[in-house]
Amino acid sequence: MQIPQIPNLIYLAIPFFILSIIIEVLIAAKGKTKAYETKDAITSITMGLGNVFLGLISKALVLIIFIYIYENFRFFTIPFTWWAWVLILFADDFTYYWFHHISHESRFFWASHIIHHSSQHYNLSTALRQTWTGSFISFIFWIGLPLIGFHPVMIFAQMSISLIYQYWIHTELINKMPRWFEAVFNTPSHHRVHHATNPQYLDRNHAGIFIIWDKIFGTFEAEVEKPVYGLVKNISSFNPLYVAFHEWISMFKDVFNSKTNFLKRLLYFIKPPGWRHDGTGMLSSDLRKEWEIKSKQ
Numbered sequence: 001m002q003i004p005q006i007p008n009l010i011y012l013a014i015p016f017f018i019l020s021i022i023i024e025v026l027i028a029a030k031g032k033t034k035a036y037e038t039k040d041a042i043t044s045i046t047m048g049l050g051n052v053f054l055g056l057i058s059k060a061l062v063l064i065i066f067i068y069i070y071e072n073f074r075f076f077t078i079p080f081t082w083w084a085w086v087l088i089l090f091a092d093d094f095t096y097y098w099f100h101h102i103s104h105e106s107r108f109f110w111a112s113h114i115i116h117h118s119s120q121h122y123n124l125s126t127a128l129r130q131t132w133t134g135s136f137i138s139f140i141f142w143i144g145l146p147l148i149g150f151h152p153v154m155i156f157a158q159m160s161i162s163l164i165y166q167y168w169i170h171t172e173l174i175n176k177m178p179r180w181f182e183a184v185f186n187t188p189s190h191h192r193v194h195h196a197t198n199p200q201y202l203d204r205n206h207a208g209i210f211i212i213w214d215k216i217f218g219t220f221e222a223e224v225e226k227p228v229y230g231l232v233k234n235i236s237s238f239n240p241l242y243v244a245f246h247e248w249i250s251m252f253k254d255v256f257n258s259k260t261n262f263l264k265r266l267l268y269f270i271k272p273p274g275w276r277h278d279g280t281g282m283l284s285s286d287l288r289k290e291w292e293i294k295s296k297q
Contacts, residue, residue: 009160010052017167021124027173028123035172039238041125046240047115048128051135058135059156066152069143076149085158088150089209092142092158096208099141101219103134104203104284108269111247112137118243120230122195127170132244162208166191186211189223196227199291202284232274232284 021041028035078084103113112134119126145155169191177187186207194205204221207214214220235246254268264277274283 009157010055010163013164013167017124017128020168024124024171024173033172035121035123036125037121040119040121041123043238043240043243044119044125044129047132047243048130050132050240050244051128051130054132055135058139062135062139063152063156065139066143066146066155070146070149070152073147074149075147078149078151078154080151080154084150084154088145088154088158089161091145091148091150092155092162093207093209094213095141095145096162097206097213097217099138100206100208101217102141103138104206105272106270107247107251107273107275109134109137110273111251114231114247114273115243117195117231118235120234122170122172122192122227122229124167124170126195127167129243133248165209170195182211184210184212190214190220192227192229193221193223195229197230197232198225198228199287200225200295201227202232202288232287 025036078087099109100113103109112131115131115134116126116129119129142155142159146152166186169186169188171188172192174188176182176189177185181187182189186205186209190205190207190211193201196202201221204219205211205214206219211220235243237243237246251268255265258265258268258277260277267275267277272283272285274286275281
């Protein structure tokens with residue numbers, strides 16, 4: 001099996017990440033807004049560095065899997081042409097939408113994704129607050145792409161492009177983009193909604209590059225009320241190890257310590273965050289329904 005060279009687009013973008021964060025800090029300081037908290041930003045950057053380091057391992061493993069599927073089971077052979085790159089742009093983004101959506105609906109995937117939502121601040125450093133475990137499991141959503149016939153190099157390149165695109169939308173310095181842009185693409189306004197804990201914003205705007213998926217599948221919410229960032233139940237730690245693994249530990253505690261049958265214990269992996277086998281849990285959908293009732297009164 002020949003292992004192709006994958007372009008390290010994320011690594012090439014690191015200097016831009018650093019420079020843009022410095023600029024955002026200076027602009028925020030000049031405007032006397034508290035966009036950054038030192039401990040929080042350091043935690044986010046540390047999580048990002050850990051993600052890059054562990055990504056060296058996870059990407060190597062996933063690349064081997066994708067190449068094996070591509071070389072042995074692909075339905076078609078999609079060439080490296082301009083139209084193929086257009087196709088992979090939409091195919092990857094569609095895949096990302098469902099991965100992101102399910103990461104909010106299944107606690108097993110939420111255990112990794114929660115890291116990205118754990119900051120109570122919204123700035124460019126928040127974009128770097130990435131999972132240490134998700135790369136080892138999230139690839140299953142992308143298995144269909146090499147099966148269809150997209151070369152692994154194309155897949156990994158487009159996944160990197162998507163992550164780089166999503167970096168700039170983690171800011172409060174940009175209010176709204178032009179109306180046509182807001183209608184098609186994911187923007188800072190749309191993504192602020194996604195990071196908010198306001199009941200009407202919970203589990204909304206899962207887009208990567210194109211916001212059209214949320215509009216098609218009914219998960220779009222426009223930014224109206226000022227977002228409050230973080231988790232429904234915020235963590236009180238800046239320890240990167242705690243941030244990375246606290247939800248995994250909590251989930252497995254629920255699985256092994258709950259006084260119920262084996263099948264219901266397994267549901268703690270499948271059901272949404274907040275679910276309890278005895279019906280005492282509170283889901284984000286429950287919080288949203290409560291808000292909808294109150295807003296109509």
